[in-house]
Amino acid sequence: MEQLAGHTAVITGGASGIGLAMAHRFGAEGMKLMLADIEVGPLAGAVEALRADGYEVESFEFDVRELDQVRALEAAARERFGNIHLLCNNAGVGAGGQVAGLDDIERWRWTIDINLWGVIYGCKTFLPGMIAQGEPAHIVNTASMAGHLANAFMGAYNVSKYGVVALSETLSREMQVAGNSVGVSVLCPAFVQTGIADSARNLPAELHVEPTEEGEAMKQIMDALVAGGMETHVVADAVCDAVINNNFWILTHDDSKPAIMSRADDIISNVNPVPYMGG
Numbered sequence: 491m492e493q494l495a496g497h498t499a500v501i502t503g504g505a506s507g508i509g510l511a512m513a514h515r516f517g518a519e520g521m522k523l524m525l526a527d528i529e530v531g532p533l534a535g536a537v538e539a540l541r542a543d544g545y546e547v548e549s550f551e552f553d554v555r556e557l558d559q560v561r562a563l564e565a566a567a568r569e570r571f572g573n574i575h576l577l578c579n580n581a582g583v584g585a586g587g588q589v590a591g592l593d594d595i596e597r598w599r600w601t602i603d604i605n606l607w608g609v610i611y612g613c614k615t616f617l618p619g620m621i622a623q624g625e626p627a628h629i630v631n632t633a634s635m636a637g638h639l640a641n642a643f644m645g646a647y648n649v650s651k652y653g654v655v656a657l658s659e660t661l662s663r664e665m666q667v668a669g670n671s672v673g674v675s676v677l678c679p680a681f682v683q684t685g686i687a688d689s690a691r692n693l694p695a696e697l698h699v700e701p702t703e704e705g706e707a708m709k710q711i712m713d714a715l716v717a718g719g720m721e722t723h724v725v726a727d728a729v730c731d732a733v734i735n736n737n738f739w740i741l742t743h744d745d746s747k748p749a750i751m752s753r754a755d756d757i758i759s760n761v762n763p764v765p766y767m768g769g
């Protein structure tokens with residue numbers, strides 16, 4: 491989608507982190523912005539900062555887990571700005587969780603509801619209108635390197651992000667088969683400096699548990715990895731380039747690519763997975 495200026499972008503999880511950086515970048519390209527998020531305070535702050543930079547921006551408070559709220563977002567964006575040209579399905583949470591045991595089953599559900607069902611709802615809700623417009627349009631789904639490499643103790647997150655990669659590949663092929671003018675990209679970063687390690691701030695009260703020693707240790711590792719991660723504006727620049735050039739894969743971290751190659755080699759060589767830590 492070469493033409494950005496004057497067109498409309500809807501960004502979920504737009505109140506902070508990668509979503510907010512995308513809003514700044516697409517605002518700078520002259521796009522009209524609809525930011526949607528569950529966090530009211532940061533959303534208001536984001537809108538204020540973007541308007542101060544001279545961008546046309548509206549906000550929508552919603553929970554991406556709820557289909558009727560995603561539909562209301564689509565209607566609100568269309569009513570305010572007309573045709574929607576760019577949808578960034580980006581809202582997400584980082585959450586650990588091992589596979590064995592039923593204690594954390596509802597936290598698994600919360601993670602997958604946001605990270606995977608939220609993206610499915612976004613695609614299924616927005617696509618009919620974006621296709622019917624008949625104008626160049628684009629969808630960016632935020633996955634992760636965890637959509638290619640499944641670290642231990644990150645089960646629900648890995649499952650959700652592999653799902654987003656699969657959904658995006660499927661959608662890209664479907665759009666080509668149908669000859670539609672909607673491009674698709676999947677964003678797969680390793681660590682980025684955002685609030686992801688504090689995702690539990692949005693956990694429903696009934697799902698809160700006292701942190702265990704193991705959980706605290708894991709949190710400290712995540713804090714350090716995220717703090718040492720890529721700056722958000724670098725990710726946003728890569729997303730913008732991919733939208734303009736219609737690139738499907740957005741792999742922001744070159745140092746993670748060999749691990750994808752190794753995994754592919756392991757699969758075809760019938761080598762069993764071994765534990766590792768990395769992006």
Ligand SMILES: NC(=O)c1ccc[n+]([C@@H]2O[C@H](COP(=O)([O-])OP(=O)(O)OC[C@H]3O[C@@H](n4cnc5c(N)ncnc54)[C@H](O)[C@@H]3O)[C@@H](O)[C@H]2O)c1
Pocket residue numbers: 502503504505506507508509526527528529532552553554555580581582583584604605632633634635678679680681682683684685686687689692716719
């Ligand atoms: N930061 C990283 O290291 C990293 C790496 C790979 C992928 N990602 C992905 O990037 C995306 C953005 O995360 P981030 O790193 O910017 O973290 P972040 O916490 O800074 O931003 C996530 C945003 O999503 C919003 N959100 C959470 N639950 C929501 C819900 N139910 N409904 C609506 N909005 C909700 C949050 O309020 C927040 O504004 C996520 O999908 C995440 O999985 C992040």
